[in-house]
Amino acid sequence: xxxxxxxxxxxxxxxxxxLGVPPYMSPYPRYVAGALPGEVLYYTIDQLRRDRSILDVxxxxxxxxxxxxVTVPGxxxxxxxxxxxxxxxxMTGVKAVKILGGPMSMFGPxxxxxxxxxxxxxxxxxxxxxxxxxxxxxxxxVTEGLSVDPSLRRASRDIAEWAVKGxxxxxxxxxxxxxxxxxxxxxxxFRGTCSFxxxxxxxxxxxRRVGDIIKEVEALYSIGVRHFRLGRQPDLLTYMARGDAExxxxxxxxxxxxxxxxxxxAPGLKVLHLDNVxxxxxxxxPERSREALKAIIKYHTSxxxxxxxxxxxxxxxxxxxxxxAMPEEVLEAIRLVNEVGGAxxxxxxxxxxxxxxxxxxxxxxxxxTFRLNYEFLRRILEEGLLVRRINIRQVMPFEGTxxxxxGDRIIRKHKGxxxxxxxxxxxxxDMEMLRRVAPVGTVLPDVRMELHEGGLTFGRQxxxxxxxxxxxxxxxxxxxxxxxxxxxxxxxxxxVPYPLDVNHASRKALExxxxxxxxxxxxxxxxxxxxxKQDFIEKMDDIAVAQKLAGYFVFNx
Numbered sequence: 001x002x003x004x005x006x007x008x009x010x011x012x013x014x015x016x017x018x019l020g021v022p023p024y025m026s027p028y029p030r031y032v033a034g035a036l037p038g039e040v041l042y043y044t045i046d047q048l049r050r051d052r053s054i055l056d057v058x059x060x061x062x063x064x065x066x067x068x069x070v071t072v073p074g075x076x077x078x079x080x081x082x083x084x085x086x087x088x089x090x091m092t093g094v095k096a097v098k099i100l101g102g103p104m105s106m107f108g109p110x111x112x113x114x115x116x117x118x119x120x121x122x123x124x125x126x127x128x129x130x131x132x133x134x135x136x137x138x139x140x141x142v143t144e145g146l147s148v149d150p151s152l153r154r155a156s157r158d159i160a161e162w163a164v165k166g167x168x169x170x171x172x173x174x175x176x177x178x179x180x181x182x183x184x185x186x187x188x189x190f191r192g193t194c195s196f197x198x199x200x201x202x203x204x205x206x207x208r209r210v211g212d213i214i215k216e217v218e219a220l221y222s223i224g225v226r227h228f229r230l231g232r233q234p235d236l237l238t239y240m241a242r243g244d245a246e247x248x249x250x251x252x253x254x255x256x257x258x259x260x261x262x263x264x265x266a267p268g269l270k271v272l273h274l275d276n277v278x279x280x281x282x283x284x285x286p287e288r289s290r291e292a293l294k295a296i297i298k299y300h301t302s303x304x305x306x307x308x309x310x311x312x313x314x315x316x317x318x319x320x321x322x323x324x325a326m327p328e329e330v331l332e333a334i335r336l337v338n339e340v341g342g343a344x345x346x347x348x349x350x351x352x353x354x355x356x357x358x359x360x361x362x363x364x365x366x367x368x369t370f371r372l373n374y375e376f377l378r379r380i381l382e383e384g385l386l387v388r389r390i391n392i393r394q395v396m397p398f399e400g401t402x403x404x405x406x407g408d409r410i411i412r413k414h415k416g417x418x419x420x421x422x423x424x425x426x427x428x429x430d431m432e433m434l435r436r437v438a439p440v441g442t443v444l445p446d447v448r449m450e451l452h453e454g455g456l457t458f459g460r461q462x463x464x465x466x467x468x469x470x471x472x473x474x475x476x477x478x479x480x481x482x483x484x485x486x487x488x489x490x491x492x493x494x495x496v497p498y499p500l501d502v503n504h505a506s507r508k509a510l511e512x513x514x515x516x517x518x519x520x521x522x523x524x525x526x527x528x529x530x531x532x533k534q535d536f537i538e539k540m541d542d543i544a545v546a547q548k549l550a551g552y553f554v555f556n557x
Contacts, residue, residue, distance in 0.1 A: 001145050005039045005061040008032055008169065009048065011068025011082030013102050016199050016309070017276055018232045019182055020067075022046070022078035023175040023462060027159075027184050027232060028067045028102055031135035033169040034162030037142065038062075042172040045082040048090060058094045065138055066091065066126070069103025071198045073393050077450060077458070077468070078175070084109040088125040099141065100126040101134020107198050107398050119399050135162060156186070160212040167219040177224045178448060180271065180462055183216065184208060184232035185239045185258070191246050193322035194311070195363055195402035196395045199234050207240050210258050218265035226268065227462045230258075231275035234309075237292050238281055247284040250292040259299035270446070272299065273464035277306035277354075282336055283329035293340045297352055302345020305388040305465045306337055307355040312362060312369060313376035320364040321402070327376055330356075338385050347461060348444040349437065353388040355465055360418055361395040361411035363402065370414075370421045377429045386437055389465050390430060392422050426490040434488045438467060440514055442485040443498050449475045455508065458492075459483075468492035472508040484552060486512050502536065502553040503529045513552060515545050529557050 008029045013020040020026025022044065033040045041057065045068070048054045058064045068082045084104060091098050100123060108119040120129055128150050130137040136154035139162075163184075173179045186207040192200030217228060230236055240254035262272060274296065282289040296304075312318055313327045325333070334354050341352025358373055380387060394411050397403040411418075438444070447469050449459040457475040460466035469483055470492055483495035496509050502524065510521040523541070530536040533550045540546035 001142050003036065003038050003062045003142060005041065006033075006036050006063040006065060007054075007058045007061045007096070008040060008042045009045065009058075009064065009066045010042065011045045011066055011087060011102070011104070012070075012076075012079055013068065014070045014072055014074055014081065015103050016072055016197050017187065017234050018184075019229075019275075021074075021076045021081060022173075023178055023227075024078075024180045024182055024229075025170065025173050026067075026182050027163070028134060029065075029169060030166035031159050031162045032065050032067065032101070032138050032166070034159075034164065034166030035135050035139040035142070036063075040169055042169040044079065044174060045086075046079050047174060055090065055094060058096055061096045063138075063141070064091070064094055064096045064098045065134065066098065066100050067102040067134060068100075069105070069107065069109070071103045071107055071396060071398065073396055077460070084120070084123070088123060091125040097128075097141075097146070098126045099128045099130055099134065099138060101130035101137065103198070105129045105131060105134070107201065107400075135159065156206045156208040156212070159184075160209070160215075163212070163216040164219045167216070167223055167225075170220060170225060171223060177226065178462060179225065180227040180229055181220055181225050182229055182231045183213060185213060185230050185236065186233045189234050190238060190241070190244075190248060191322070191324070194309075194324070195321035195406075196359060196397065198398055198401065201400065205233075205238070205241075210240075210254060210261060213258060214261040214265055217262050221266040221269065226266075227271040228262070228266070228269060229271070229273045229275060229464050231464075234276050235278035235281055236274045236296075236306075237277055237289055247278070247280050249285045250281065250288045252288060252291045252295060255292050256295035256298075259296060263299050270301065271462055272301050273304045274300070275305075275307055275464060277308060277333075277337075278324050279308045279310060279330045279333035279354075280325040282333035283325055286332070286336060289333075290336060290340055293337065293352065297341055300352070301347065302351045303347035303349040303461065303463050303466075304341070304352040305355045305463075306341075306352060307357060307391075307465070308333065309357045311357060311359045312365075313372045314365070314369040316366075317362050317364045317369055321362045327372075331376075331379070334380060334385050334387065335383075342386065346445070347463070348442050349467075350386065350388075353386050353437070355389045355391065356387050357391045357393075359393060359395050360414065361397075361403075361408065363406055363410070365410050365414065367414070367417060370417055374421065374425065374429075377425060381429060381432060387433060388437060390425065390433070392425060394418065430490050431488055434467075434491075434493060438485050438488075438493055440485055440487070443482060444469065444485065444495065445482045446480050447483050447495075448480050449477050452477065469495050471495055471497065472512045473497070473506050486514060496552065498552070499554040500552050501556050503556055513549060515548065520545075530555050531557065 241248035
């Protein structure tokens, strides 16, 4: 099969263990690119939405590979995942051979939390619906054509070369060089029993060799990638773990070898973060987990988050859904991560904190489940522990999982209480936790501005779970700023550029500073310019307030 040009369309993915919504780039398109001969062009669904001439490029190509699928619901700032009806509208008129791959074709087109997802048997807009691994199907298509088995699977040894060769498409990502690359360490699950999760469909863990991951990082680094996340696995602490236990002991030596090797081939990287950690692993192996976390912190970059898939604090729900850990075990894991990772680092944030995922609509859920979850979070606050973020969502049932048989009936039953409970957590827990994680006066470097809205500019650090930062000024998008935290919302912080040029700052920015308000901001503007700190203090009506505010400012005449 002669393939001179292929177009890869990234419709974005979001799975329990893999994120590919900008600025993230998942491994799928890179593996596909590595499996292909000839020229490979890469576009995102957002680029296609803005520029329909990309369809002309597809029509002049031999093959179009579309990758998409959301199996966990989320809200996204950097892009909007494609839906199946949308993709079919675009692809219907494209003459090239078209392959649909990713979670959408493997598990079904998830729409949103609380809605049942059904597997796709066929699509009139696509020649092949890859129910197996899209990279393996594409590789097979190169030699077998349309007779290729759409259920082909690949192993970690198969992607070793594809992962390196596929680095060539990364500079085509619209966020490059500020793209966060999701790196696969392994996929599959030691347990594979959680009632709602699609990770179990991948089978037992299939580990990538340390050397293969390091070669991929080296290839990506050589073309300018500086932001990496070790994701795509359900529990980083069980990378290269041995045995068949449900909670295997962490292989500290392999984890340290991996992190050290990445640092050796990418010495100037800006971000090295992780994603998932099983709190059950920490609870069952606290000392080996402590050693592994210390090794991670030795080589990573600060502001890191270990996402705990807690799902519920209701023991009844935990047992019925075969979840990972009981509440006391999760609490022990939170304490340990706080102890090891609580020190503040160069990012302005603690080195490593846990994050919590809660899922509602699971088997056995009652009104009491909501109370137990809330009380668990109150206990974390009362103990003075930190969690980086609390993710609350409704389950997305997929065919083939236990929740696929239950569907959305529990979700519908508790719809009203869910929204009230979620708002209560945002109000009572999230804001206070944000105040502790990033208190007023925290300086955050390298915040990339992404969106203008309502006179504010919203930005984020490039990180595993970045804080959303609202700046009360219109700053240029795409540029990086150092900011100083001045306030907190339920899910975001307010900050001003640091240091703030008092002689040119907007009144709105000045008003946001602690102890200022509208009248004092007007007075500051009226008395400009200020020659220096002393001149500012002398012109203010309250010397004590002026001395505090002066620490925020530079004085450019």
